[in-house]
Amino acid sequence: MNSINLNISFEQYESITELKLVDRTLCELAEQALKTSYSPYSKFRVGTAIRLASGETVLGSNQENLAYPSGLCAERVALFTIGATYPNAVIESMAITAQTDNFEILKPITSCGGCLQVMAEFERKQNAPIEVIFYCLNGEVLKVSSVKSLLPFAFVEDRLER
Numbered sequence: 001m002n003s004i005n006l007n008i009s010f011e012q013y014e015s016i017t018e019l020k021l022v023d024r025t026l027c028e029l030a031e032q033a034l035k036t037s038y039s040p041y042s043k044f045r046v047g048t049a050i051r052l053a054s055g056e057t058v059l060g061s062n063q064e065n066l067a068y069p070s071g072l073c074a075e076r077v078a079l080f081t082i083g084a085t086y087p088n089a090v091i092e093s094m095a096i097t098a099q100t101d102n103f104e105i106l107k108p109i110t111s112c113g114g115c116l117q118v119m120a121e122f123e124r125k126q127n128a129p130i131e132v133i134f135y136c137l138n139g140e141v142l143k144v145s146s147v148k149s150l151l152p153f154a155f156v157e158d159r160l161e162r
């Protein structure tokens, strides 16, 4: 039996003012994306902004449905938009933020497992790391330099191909 420890690293900032300008701008765009959230059931708005190597930015927000499982998270709305409209794009970075009228969010929200798996697929497809920034409107920011830090045991394709 082997006992193995994995180390992941992330950066923590007290506020977006500590970020470099491109990252701060991406966080501000994620905040803008909150406005298009359709979340009448959870009342929990999630916004994301994704920066492509081309310099373009794609926004996404969570889209809910009366049949609850038919809704989709903000991250996947934006990622699948990229897959469908810029299939050869390289993603540099994505910022995610959330807001609700029901309570104060005091820590950055982190993405669900389903979204992490989709991020991992995009990272594998482009063969280059994707930075992920989780931005709390009340201040704190977490940043990883690759999806691997968030989902080290992502389901990978060789499990299907062998």
Ligand code: THU
Pocket (backbone or CB within 6 Å): 039, 042, 044, 045, 046, 061, 062, 063, 064, 071, 072, 073, 074, 075, 110, 111, 112, 115
């Ligand atoms: N949600 C996201 O948009 N991203 C996540 O990573 C987790 C959750 C959305 C789904 C639903 O509309 C609301 O947040 C509450 O779960």
